[in-house]
Amino acid sequence: MKNTFLICRKELRSYFASPIAYAVLALFAFLFGGIGVYSQVAQLVRMAPQFQMQGQPMNLNDWVIRPLLDFAATIALFLLPLITMRLFAEEKRSGTMELLLTSPVRDLEIIMGKWIGALLLYISVLAMSALNLSFLFLWGKPDWKPVLVAYLGLILQGGCLLAIGAFISSLTRNQIVAGGATFFVCLILYLLRLFTAYDSTLTYQVLNYLSIVTHMESFSKGVIDSKDVIFYLSMTFFALFITSRSMESLRWRS
């Protein structure tokens, strides 16, 4: 437990000592705040007269927050490789893996420490979107519960993809390869959702189910569906498990 905390703190320290954390934060701030919010505001201005004509208040949750957080999920998908690519690859390349593996620390503690560190950076990236949304709460009256649920979904999805990224990073000593492969996986998942959404053949349904991002939908509607929670948790567990196998094979092969 103590070791997990130590390694997690070291990971966070490394993120913020290198340009990675700032690059990820800045990219997200630009994409979400600049493009996402701006386009939503533009749409809002366009649609406001319609709502006024209908004489009912506009639902901020449905018309602003949900599309924005869906957009955040998509951006996050492509920022994740930047967070995970160095997790293990860098330690293997620089030889510090030898320090970790010859210290009285369990493999599991190393993996959990690294994964939690990455997750915390991811959460702090998401926190920047909360900054944008807080203005809505300041001036409007959106329902806060679905917003929290959507964030929960974002964190669960992020945790799952980070675990997959960590696994990919543990396979190579080259950060670029790790980042590229993780990006490729994320891209496939993103495309799978698009291609399989409207088809009902069995293969497509299975692919649609496995494409991790589809399980976000219930969360973004403000529903905590236990089957999606379990899906994310078990996928995360599975990815972390194969990471530990991969670390063990490191010893046998190296």
Added chain:
Amino acid sequence: MIKVEGLTKRYASTVAVDNISFEVEKGQIVGFLGPNGAGKTTTMRVLTCFLPPTAGTANVAGFDVIENPLEVKKRIGYLPESPPLYPEMEVTEYLTFAGRIKGISSRDIRSRVDDVIGKCALGEVRNKLIAKLSKGYRQRAGLAQAIIHNPEVLILDEPTSGLDPKQIIEIRDLLKALAPDHTIILSTHILSEVEHSCERVIIISDGRLVAIDSVANLTNRLRGSEAVTVEVETAVTGPLPQEVQLRLEQVPGVSRVVAREPKENRLVFEVESLQGRHIRPDLARSVVQAGWNLSELRPVGLSLEEIFLQLTAAESKDSPKTAEGGKQ
């Protein structure tokens, strides 16, 4: 303190370490010697629980490396060939992290860090980023990391590589200071290193154990025949070099006389004896009886270099090369 039995490590198609057995007593400094690729690093990695052995057992500080790796890891300090440093950390920060994951409590960590910074002479760079350190300081930071938790066993893979002569001497002194209550294994391919700091030597070549003994014993064991340097003064009247050489060759027990580069008014010869013959008194008498001035008569010790070459050469003659590598 360290007990290795029948240790073998095989990679896919190569044998890096082949059936090595040895023991190291508490408090000893042992030199691990061998050409590059002999299997030194692999053996050390097995001892530090970084690699599991293919066959055989290794026991460090009373714990088996396979059954009780965590207990072994608590008791060893390991400096790999390239020091495992985080370039984005400051020296104190790095040592704090290394010390904490090695089990030092947050209460003691500060004093331990200060202690190793003093021992490894890192005071000047304690608040510098590791990325900015010179090779010598990096090596010392790596060493500081290895000794921070005051381990019973220290395993150092080429601890002096990349250091300048002054730093090498400092490291040697540091190791000697640590020796009484630490057991130290250090690997090197620099032989003078071993002569200076180790009590015992383990020589491996091609993954096989070639010799394990004290430095003095190894020298004696290999010096079956005696080699002596003889220097004779010359004057205007002679003697001629050929004369002297002939006379030396006639001394009983001499197998070979080689004339060396003469010094200023001195002729220099290197004389080798037959196996087990003690020729120095006879040589002296012979020179003096001829009426020449004997200015020096000095036994030539076999240097560790020669021993090493003899041993490893003999080994590879006996066995065709089957194993390659070790650092992969």
